[in-house]
Amino acid sequence: MASKKKHYTEEDILKSKTSALRADGEWKYRKRNYKQALNSFTAAIELSPKEKRCFVSRSKCYIQLGQFRNALLDAEASLAEDPLFPEGVYQKAEALYYMGEFEFALVFYRRGLKLRPQMVGWRLGIHKAEEAIIGSVGSSSFIKPEVMGDLSYLEEEIGRKQPIAVVQNLTKKDRSPVAMKYERTTRHLLGGFYEHKGFLEKLLKDEDLIKGVTKNGERMGDLLKNCITSLNHCADFWSQEKPISPKETSRQSKPPKPSLNTRKAQYLIKSFDEISRSLAAGNTKASLCKTEDVIKTVQGLTDQDCPIKDEIMCFLHSCMGHAYFDLGELDKAMEYHENDLNLSRQCDVPDAISRALANIGCIYAETKQFEKAIEFWEERIPYIHEGLENTWMLHEIGCCYLELNDPEKARDYGLRSIAVAEEMFDDMWQLRAIVLVGQSELKLGNFESSVSFFEKALNLAELENDGMALNAIQKALDEAKEQLQNQQQSSENEEHEEEEEEKEEYANEKPETLE
Numbered sequence: 001m002a003s004k005k006k007h008y009t010e011e012d013i014l015k016s017k018t019s020a021l022r023a024d025g026e027w028k029y030r031k032r033n034y035k036q037a038l039n040s041f042t043a044a045i046e047l048s049p050k051e052k053r054c055f056v057s058r059s060k061c062y063i064q065l066g067q068f069r070n071a072l073l074d075a076e077a078s079l080a081e082d083p084l085f086p087e088g089v090y091q092k093a094e095a096l097y098y099m100g101e102f103e104f105a106l107v108f109y110r111r112g113l114k115l116r117p118q119m120v121g122w123r124l125g126i127h128k129a130e131e132a133i134i135g136s137v138g139s140s141s142f143i144k145p146e147v148m149g150d151l152s153y154l155e156e157e158i159g160r161k162q163p164i165a166v167v168q169n170l171t172k173k174d175r176s177p178v179a180m181k182y183e184r185t186t187r188h189l190l191g192g193f194y195e196h197k198g199f200l201e202k203l204l205k206d207e208d209l210i211k212g213v214t215k216n217g218e219r220m221g222d223l224l225k226n227c228i229t230s231l232n233h234c235a236d237f238w239s240q241e242k243p244i245s246p247k248e249t250s251r252q253s254k255p256p257k258p259s260l261n262t263r264k265a266q267y268l269i270k271s272f273d274e275i276s277r278s279l280a281a282g283n284t285k286a287s288l289c290k291t292e293d294v295i296k297t298v299q300g301l302t303d304q305d306c307p308i309k310d311e312i313m314c315f316l317h318s319c320m321g322h323a324y325f326d327l328g329e330l331d332k333a334m335e336y337h338e339n340d341l342n343l344s345r346q347c348d349v350p351d352a353i354s355r356a357l358a359n360i361g362c363i364y365a366e367t368k369q370f371e372k373a374i375e376f377w378e379e380r381i382p383y384i385h386e387g388l389e390n391t392w393m394l395h396e397i398g399c400c401y402l403e404l405n406d407p408e409k410a411r412d413y414g415l416r417s418i419a420v421a422e423e424m425f426d427d428m429w430q431l432r433a434i435v436l437v438g439q440s441e442l443k444l445g446n447f448e449s450s451v452s453f454f455e456k457a458l459n460l461a462e463l464e465n466d467g468m469a470l471n472a473i474q475k476a477l478d479e480a481k482e483q484l485q486n487q488q489q490s491s492e493n494e495e496h497e498e499e500e501e502e503k504e505e506y507a508n509e510k511p512e513t514l515e
Contacts, residue, residue: 013463016427018048020464023428025057028387033278034064052078052085059091063098064276071095086116093125102132105294121351127308200228268294268312275319280328288323291316314344314352321359354383358393370400391420391429398436402443411440431460435473438480447484454480499510 003064025040041058058276072095095106109125111494165169203209210221271294278287295316299308321336339358357380362371378396384390396415418431438453454477461469 013423015048016460018044018051018054019424020050020428021047022057023388023426025054025061029057029197032282034061037061038065050081052080052082052088056087056091059095063094068095068098072099079183084115085113087387089115090121090125092472093129097125097129097132102129105129106133115366122310124308132269174270204228242480247317267297268306271297272315279319279322284323284326288327291319291323294319305514310343310347311349311352314340314349314356317343318352318355320358325359325363326352330363330367334360337363350383354380357383361396365396365400368403370403373397374400374404387420387433388426388429391417391424391426391433394420394434395429395436398440402436402440405443407440411437414440427460427464431457431464431466431469434460435476438476442480443477445487447480447487450475450480465490 013386020038021044025037025044028034028037028040038058038061041054041061044054045058048054055074055078059071059078062068062071062074072092075088075092075095079085079092082088089108089112093105093112096108097105106126106129106379109122109129113122113126125410185505204221204225271290275287275294276282278290295313298306298309298312298316301496302494303309306312317336317340321333321340324330324333337356337359341353341360344352344356361373361376361380364376366371374397377393377400381390381393384393394413394417398410398417400409401413402410413434414436418430418437421433422428434457438450438457441447441453453475457473458470458477461473476483
């Protein structure tokens, strides 16, 4: 039976190739092959320069490779046409943070929290940025008035009356901050940021400015107040860590050393980077030892020392699980991923719950316990908000059902995976999901449908120029066609036998009729 081939336009082919390269990059990133992943994302961007998700993904690779300025440039590129793109805003905040621009990073973390409050990353980002700012108060090595990267968003928010970098040019005479009870103490605690605070308070007195509204609908007055509140919060927090009286302030010529808690926060942030880099370099044992040390440190902190202690512990348990998985010690890996899940549920952190459920399911699938893998992965589905993650999850569940010899459910999940992949214009995952449905139909005995799905998969594989996939699909298609041909031959034989039986019955009945 001839199959009608779908006509692909140049735009379809371009989207398909871009999607395939992006999927390849995401897969390599998951495997911590950051250089290879970066090459895949770069190739995708060359094909589709406006694909914002590719810029975000490549920015993540640059951060893992320590190229923070390139990470910032890619994050900005992802926001070129959509400044409210949450993933782009988060990635820009991350890049600024790793460049040491903690104050600017904090602005974007807070901005992102308003855009998508359910993302736990914002809260973690705000916390680590605030800790970094507090730890750097008064340090001349940190205060950098120059604008790093494209911070036009900040300039736009203050009506472009004065660029951000002008803060460094404000003289003592120009500054007129709102009077405070312990203004001298606040000046000491905020250090170089005190000038920023004064500048914002000066803008707050401009009645015409505060009545204005940004292009995103935010009132300028509210925006300025939020920024000032953030700085006051830093000063309050620092004063609680190490109270300073006005008299002591006047006597001190050097900035105070960070408190024990602040030093621990800086140690934790540095440790997270070391753990990630060790895993990326394949140095699993070093990552394991470092993570164990950090867990001991975090366990010694109080909730007051670290408000997000439980969320950090979730992350560390996940790191331990990944390390043991890479070492082939699946029992220990399972133990830590279960710890991650239990603690995530106690804290009610959706992203962490989703992560833990995925990791536990992977271990069960690796050990051929497909029913358990399905149980955890099906529970995870409501937590997934990203299209590619969803199509991957549906595909994996379908494969498990196929392994359990339940082709009907495997087909259902395969069809759902195809639908999501089509919405994402992701031909790579369409290909995989279509093959899954073709295999399911083959097991169900629906040979004609199986042939149809394998032919679609073959067309996609040709489009992707995937030689290995072409060979595998061609073999499956040949098997399906053979089964279909046998079925049709069997059906024809049955029809022929029925006709012969009818003729024989008719022949036997005819003499009786004549008599």
